[in-house]
Amino acid sequence: MPVYTQELPLLAEAQVVVLGSGSAGSTAAIASARTGADTLLVERYGFLGGTSTMVLDTFYGFYTPADNATRVVNGIPWEIVERLYAYNMVIERSSSYGAGQAVTYDPTTLKAVWEQAVLAAGARILLHTFCVDVLMEAGRITGLVVASKRGLGLIKGQVFVDASGDADLVFRSGSPFEAAGTDGQPAQSLTTTFRMGGVNHERAKTIKRDELVSGMKAANLSGDYRLPREEGSVHRTPIADVVATNMTRVAYVDGTDPLELTKAEIEGRKQALEYTRFLREQIPGYEQSYLMNFSTQIGIRETRRIWGEYRLNRDDVLSARKFEDAIAQCGAPIEDHHAGNNTRWEYVPDGGTYDIPYRALLPQKVDNLLVAGRCLSADHDAHASVRSMGQCMAMGQAAGTAAALAARTQTNPRELAITNLQERLRADGALFSGATVATAAT
Ligand SMILES: Cc1cc2nc3c(=O)[nH]c(=O)nc-3n(C[C@H](O)[C@H](O)[C@H](O)COP(=O)(O)OP(=O)(O)OC[C@H]3O[C@@H](n4cnc5c(N)ncnc54)[C@H](O)[C@@H]3O)c2cc1C
Incomplete structure (x- = not known):
């Protein structure tokens, strides 16, 4: 770890600091603030949303891809869809192939919707700020070293959520991860939309x-x-x-x-x-x-995947596995964009869902860090299923809630009572362990 020879100017401080404002990070910030923690959302670009506003316009993962599609994600993620409906800037396109029923929105409107939702929850936003390193003490992150037009600065926090997509905080803090493309399967290809x-x-x-x-x-x-x-x-x-x-x-x-x-x-x-x-x-x-x-930048599907307390795997997806520490769920197929001219699809059986366990959001070795979104702990194939934005948002809700509960009770995220977290998530509309929303897809 580099030694910073000058004391870094303190740019900001919060109980919970969320790095990266994609589907996962923005939702995490909303959840954390609503759970009562002073929350700061840090983003390198001049707007929120990450891939959801820079590259794409369609949320997948809300519905299972079956003829009798059901909605398996609710809570804060669905509130975002409702905010888009209020602007008349969303359509639902029915589909029983591919990743299932699509929720297609206007990405320009979504930039404003994310801001409104994050600010309404009471979280603060810091844009144009790139995290380049972390400061550590005794297995804990004490601050983020960030770069801006003013040079280097410091952001202090109690609990951190790595929603950078690329697991930048996990990487900088020395927690283990797997770089896409190093496990015998090529990293998923990139797409300019x-x-x-x-x-x-x-x-x-x-x-x-x-x-x-x-x-x-x-x-x-x-x-x-x-x-x-x-x-x-x-x-x-x-x-x-x-x-x-x-x-x-x-x-x-x-x-x-x-x-x-x-x-x-x-x-x-x-x-x-x-x-x-x-x-x-x-x-x-x-x-x-x-x-x-x-697209504002090329779309990146897969980079670093953390090695967390549990690693979601291909078998979990294809056997629709349920977990005692479930915090979200997924019915999306494995969708592998490899180098060839087609895409590999493999489906969760019977149009069902598998659970995303809390442990897949917990990096090893670092005590006050959670991840959310596409850098979760998963193998290549499980990642190719669980990376849809519906699930990234659901993971964000879980990670943000857990981070706030940990910060408020001065506990490590790893030591939180899972039943308390699940109770809070259910109360806030989150779905897991096979729960669905009664309305069928249109
Ligand atoms: C081409 C393409 C097509 C896809 N199609 C679909 C689709 O149709 N529907 C669907 O649901 N999913 C789709 N996916 C998958 C899905 O979009 C992603 O998995 C998901 O958006 C990832 O969300 P995230 O919040 O984890 O990360 P991201 O959206 O990547 O957000 C990460 C955020 O962190 C910020 N950041 C990163 N590093 C730093 C740093 N060091 N300092 C400050 N800020 C930082 C970034 O600027 C960004 O805002 C697609 C992905 C790609 C690439």
């Missing part, structure tokens, strides 16, 4: 998914196009003539290496332009369409 306006939806919707896929195959075969993924998708959004895509594919990238990421960003945008050309030239309804935007 893009949105197109001016689409004639009536014409475009006559093209079925199979036809789009065969159109991409034919385009590649013709030699006139280079489309690295042939089963990418495009979907409608709450705005009438706007569609969003998940088409490009950049493989074999370490999403924590700035040199590799730089190349990936450039390649992702190059591919996105090729797909826009394909859509405009080959697909009915896109003749007058135009590129509205690329």
